[in-house]
Amino acid sequence: MDIEFLGTGAGMPSKQRNTSSLVLDLTDENRENWLFDCGEATQHQMLYSAIKPRKITKIFITHLHGDHIFGLPGFLSSRAFLGGEASVDLYGPAGLKEWLQHTYQITGTHLPYELNIHEVADGLIFESDQFKVYAMEVQHVVKSYGYRIEQKDLPGTLLIDRAIEQGVPKGPLLQRLKEGQDIELDNGKTVFSRDVTSERKNGFIITVIGDTSYCQSSIDLAQNADILIHEATFTKEYAKGAREYGHSTIVDAAQIAKEAHVKNLIVNHISARFMPGEMAAFFAEGEAVFPQLSIAEDFMRFQWKNGQLTCLTKK
Numbered sequence: 001m002d003i004e005f006l007g008t009g010a011g012m013p014s015k016q017r018n019t020s021s022l023v024l025d026l027t028d029e030n031r032e033n034w035l036f037d038c039g040e041a042t043q044h045q046m047l048y049s050a051i052k053p054r055k056i057t058k059i060f061i062t063h064l065h066g067d068h069i070f071g072l073p074g075f076l077s078s079r080a081f082l083g084g085e086a087s088v089d090l091y092g093p094a095g096l097k098e099w100l101q102h103t104y105q106i107t108g109t110h111l112p113y114e115l116n117i118h119e120v121a122d123g124l125i126f127e128s129d130q131f132k133v134y135a136m137e138v139q140h141v142v143k144s145y146g147y148r149i150e151q152k153d154l155p156g157t158l159l160i161d162r163a164i165e166q167g168v169p170k171g172p173l174l175q176r177l178k179e180g181q182d183i184e185l186d187n188g189k190t191v192f193s194r195d196v197t198s199e200r201k202n203g204f205i206i207t208v209i210g211d212t213s214y215c216q217s218s219i220d221l222a223q224n225a226d227i228l229i230h231e232a233t234f235t236k237e238y239a240k241g242a243r244e245y246g247h248s249t250i251v252d253a254a255q256i257a258k259e260a261h262v263k264n265l266i267v268n269h270i271s272a273r274f275m276p277g278e279m280a281a282f283f284a285e286g287e288a289v290f291p292q293l294s295i296a297e298d299f300m301r302f303q304w305k306n307g308q309l310t311c312l313t314k315k
Contacts (some may be wrong), residue, residue: 001026001151001204001304002312003148003229005268005296006045010233010247011067013040014272016099017298019067020210022229022268023051029151030130034058035075035148036208036229043072043078049299054084055211056128061092061131062210063144064099073103080112087114091126091135093143120145130203133250136168138212146210146221151203155180203291204304207262211269213243222260227302227309230256232267235274235285250282254289264309268296 002025009017026032033055035042046053052073061069069092076088083143090096093183097117104111118125126133134148159177168174168191173183177193180200182188207222208229222228232250234242242249248256250267257265272296279295286293294302294311301313 001029001206002050002301003005003206003227003266003304004049004301005298006042006051007037007039007269008298008300009067010269010271011233012272016276017270017272017285018042018045019071020062020269021045021058021071021074022208022296023149024206025051027055028312030128030278031055032057034060034149036064037068037210038072038075038164039072040070043075045298053079053082054086056084057086057088059088059090059092060147060208061090061096061147061315062208063140063142064093064095065142068210069096070189073100073107073109075295076100076111076115077109085113087116089116089118089126091118091120091133093145093295125283129197134221136211136217138217138221140211140213140216144211146212146218146244148221148225149206149208151205153203154201156198156200159196159198163191166191166196170282205306207260211246213246213248214256217259218256222256225260225262226307227264227266227304228253228257228262229266229268229296231269232286233271235268235282238271250286251289254286254293257290262292264292264294265290266294266296266302270295 004023006021007018013019020037021039021042022036024034035056104288105258120135122136125135132150135145138144178191182192182277205225206227207225230253232253233247236249236251239249253267303310303312
């Protein structure tokens with residue numbers, strides 16, 4: 001699983017950072033890409049990445065402020081011209097459906113694929129045979145949600161020598177055992193999957209939280225996550241203003257990561273007031289509270305593999 005950041009700025013685009021958007025690349029898991037927020041020019045940012053709009057099958061919107069949604073109508077429209085024929089499921093707060101419908105009605109836009117809009121509330125909002133996604137409202141000046149993505153436990157490794165010892169022939173029966181199914185051989189013998197596979201492996205947990213001030217909901221959403229992606233708009237110098245406008249400092253984000261016992265914290269939604277030369281001091285504030293910290297920049301790509309988080313690329 002990879003995570004690519006397309007926009008890591010706050011409020012409006014700057015020369016260093018575009019507005020909020022990131023992609024969860026699940027190609028290895030289910031051949032899908034999931035988009036979280038879609039700020040202005042998100043589709044333009046994709047032109048400088050390997051992400052294909054037609055592969056985006058789910059979009060999760062944290063809240064309805066413009067720096068998180070103004071790129072959405074254009075992206076959905078352009079996707080149709082770029083080979084996107086499969087349906088898209090769109091999740092977000094109440095009002096998202098009405099806003100999109102009015103936008104497309106007024107502009108005469110028609111989407112040739114199915115768009116399923118789900119206006120979310122706290123709780124389980126999506127489940128498949130591989131994933132569960134939960135939403136929970138966090139603390140902002142408008143209704144804002146964080147999302148928790150849980151990969152279900154993975155099958156153990158097939159111990160093929162042990163299976164063959166029990167008389168299992170090569171072929172589809174081995175695959176069924178690997179998938180956790182017990183089988184019956186032609187001689188009537190039952191071979192139990194648990195006897196020829198290693199223990200199941202824990203799936204990953206990722207929490208994505210958009211705009212919020214420090215709150216208990218964020219801690220609950222992030223509990224024991226492998227990766228927490230959290231806004232960090234300001235330094236602690238601007239803590240009062242952060243609370244007033246429903247935002248977090250990097251210290252707030254680090255404290256949430258610490259209290260939630262997460263393994264890794266990636267912060268984004270950085271105010272344009274902080275120049276590249278100030279990032280070392282910005283990082284130091286958060287690292288003092290939570291050492292497993294990364295500050296995202298546009299086009300950074302992170303990989304989660306074998307229980308380790310690695311930054312692969314940087315523009």
